[in-house]
Amino acid sequence: MSRVFHRHTREELPSAAKGEGCYIVDTDGKRYLDASGGAAVSCLGHSHPAVQTAIREQLEQISFAHTGFFSNPPMEALADILIDQAPEGLERVYFVSGGSEAMEAAVKMARQYFLEIGQKQRTKLIARRQSYHGNTLGALSLGGNMWRREPFQPILLENAHHIAPCYAYRDKRHDESEEAYGLRAANELEKKILELGSDTVAAFACEPVVGATAGALPAVPGYLKRIREICDQYGVLLIFDEVMCGMGRTGHLFACAEDGVSPDLLCIAKGLGAGYQPIGALLVAGKIFNAIQQGSGFFQHGHTYMGHPLACAAALAVQKVIRDENLLENVQRRGAELRAALEERFGNHHFVGDIRGRGLFIGIELVADRASKQPFDPKLALHNKIKKKAMQEGLICYPGGGTIDGQQGNHILLAPPFIIDETHIAEIVDKLGRVLDSVFAEAKAVA
Numbered sequence: 001m002s003r004v005f006h007r008h009t010r011e012e013l014p015s016a017a018k019g020e021g022c023y024i025v026d027t028d029g030k031r032y033l034d035a036s037g038g039a040a041v042s043c044l045g046h047s048h049p050a051v052q053t054a055i056r057e058q059l060e061q062i063s064f065a066h067t068g069f070f071s072n073p074p075m076e077a078l079a080d081i082l083i084d085q086a087p088e089g090l091e092r093v094y095f096v097s098g099g100s101e102a103m104e105a106a107v108k109m110a111r112q113y114f115l116e117i118g119q120k121q122r123t124k125l126i127a128r129r130q131s132y133h134g135n136t137l138g139a140l141s142l143g144g145n146m147w148r149r150e151p152f153q154p155i156l157l158e159n160a161h162h163i164a165p166c167y168a169y170r171d172k173r174h175d176e177s178e179e180a181y182g183l184r185a186a187n188e189l190e191k192k193i194l195e196l197g198s199d200t201v202a203a204f205a206c207e208p209v210v211g212a213t214a215g216a217l218p219a220v221p222g223y224l225k226r227i228r229e230i231c232d233q234y235g236v237l238l239i240f241d242e243v244m245c246g247m248g249r250t251g252h253l254f255a256c257a258e259d260g261v262s263p264d265l266l267c268i269a270k271g272l273g274a275g276y277q278p279i280g281a282l283l284v285a286g287k288i289f290n291a292i293q294q295g296s297g298f299f300q301h302g303h304t305y306m307g308h309p310l311a312c313a314a315a316l317a318v319q320k321v322i323r324d325e326n327l328l329e330n331v332q333r334r335g336a337e338l339r340a341a342l343e344e345r346f347g348n349h350h351f352v353g354d355i356r357g358r359g360l361f362i363g364i365e366l367v368a369d370r371a372s373k374q375p376f377d378p379k380l381a382l383h384n385k386i387k388k389k390a391m392q393e394g395l396i397c398y399p400g401g402g403t404i405d406g407q408q409g410n411h412i413l414l415a416p417p418f419i420i421d422e423t424h425i426a427e428i429v430d431k432l433g434r435v436l437d438s439v440f441a442e443a444k445a446v447a
Contacts, residue, residue: 014391019046022417022424024396032391033416035428036398040211040244040361040415043271044321051276054317058310067095067307074312081319082283085253087262091286094299095279095307099243099269100134102280103205106265107138108301110203110237113288116295119235122202123159126192126236130165130405132213133205133241142205145213146406161196163188165210166219169354169365170373170404182223190230203237203265204230208255211244212400215363215411216356218250224259237264237288243280244361247271248322248418251332251359258358264288274318277311327418334420335359341429351440360418365403366410375409376443378402382410385439395431 006013014026022045024032034042044051058074065072079093094109096102107125114122125142127133133143140149141157144165149156164171164185172181193201208224210217231238240263245255247268252258254266265288269280292299305311322328339355339362346352346364353367368376376382383399390397403409412432416424 021045021047022420030394032394032396033424033427033431034396035414035416035424035432036396037270037415037417038275038396039270039398040249040413041270041275043248043418044274044276044318044327045417045419046275048274048276048318048321050321051274051314051317054313055276055310058313061309063310064305064308066304068302072307072309072312074309074316075307078312078316078319081316082268082281086283087254087256087266089262089264089285089287090266090283092284092289094282094284095312096269096281096303097278097305097308097311098280099241099267100136100139101303102243102267102269102282103134103139103142103239103241104136105282105301106205106239106267107142107203109265109282109284109288109292109299110239112296112300113237113291114202116291119199121200122235124196124201125157125160126189126196126201126204127160127162128165128206129162130167130214130217130403131205131207131210131241133207134243143213145402147402150406161192163192165214165217166223167214167217168220169217169356172220178220179222182220183226185220186223186226186230189227190234193230193234193236198234201234201236203239205239205241207241207243207245208259208261209245209250209358209361211361212398212413214403215365215400215413216245216358216361216415217363218356218358219259221259224256224261228261228263231264239263239265239267241267243267243269244415245358248328248331249359249361249415250357251328251335253322253328255358272318273311273315276318277308277314278305279308279311279315322418325419330420331359331418334418334422334425335362337422338362338414338416338420338425338428341425345429345433346436349436351436357414360414360416360420362414364412364414366412375404378407380443382439382443383412385442386410386412386435389435389439390431393431393435395428395435397432397435 129144266283273279354365398413
């Protein structure tokens, strides 16, 4: 009997024994193609020798030195490599241990920035429905993942507000172009700012490509540029959550580069360290750093393991591998190939409504009827059945429920390692086809 308090207390999970490139092998010897990188984490796959060597070499130097007393070489070097490639205006890196911590730090830094510049009335936050920004209370308050929020609603922040997502498949009118729809969706932010009081809003947060909540849902052309204009007009800080979609996942190191927009605060994690060590980071605009440096001089926040030397050494090695092996090019090439293979296999499937995403970050939205876009009955719990059947097939994917509004809708998220080749693409599509054929047959039998 396991003494571990697992995520699901009534599930018996296989035990991962080792990782080999794009595969995880369990203690029974069964191999699983990791087509979602866990939760879009393992961008280099598993057991990359360069990263393993970097961790061992750092361990021989020093494993931990508290950042209240010391800086350390891998942390400084990692900050340099990130800022050298960061969107314009981002000048400093605040290291943490994961995505939720990064978003929590962003919320608190936004608040402190306005205290430092004498605008203490700015206390309100805006984000989008069908977003996910982490599981700590501040990040959960900001996020719009309704089923995650519901049990904790009474203890969430009351100053977090939400607008509609940028969800063209569901919300774009037939008489609208994508650009016209994007402008209409973005203008909801201006309406909400004016409703709350333009001088009371501190920040707006969004994922440039929504991750697990809505299934690789990208902003349409022009949407984020209009969001940036609105934030600038009303003095609101713009936070991009690239915890899942960033660090090369879309084919750009930073996902917002494809949209030509720079935020004031940018959160990264997952692909930053590729799962080799727990690490996240908040990239900070120069104006925010300068306000704190020239004001109190101290960001009133912090965690014990921030800037951990082993974690930074691992992440530094990961970023060097991505650069030296030209993996961003591979993400773009293999992403296009995977997307084409999925379109060929499922593009006219009665139960597949939309195939979307960027790079190796692809979502498949499932529907009970393709023509009407009617979702499956939530009682079927289709996403749970798909995950279970996929594991039986030796495929790791990331299905989700509540895609549309927290209750209705299902999708599958694919986020395979950047190192995949054409054989992995064929295996993903083949196994996923068998999984969906089996699950849909069961769903039709129940209906």
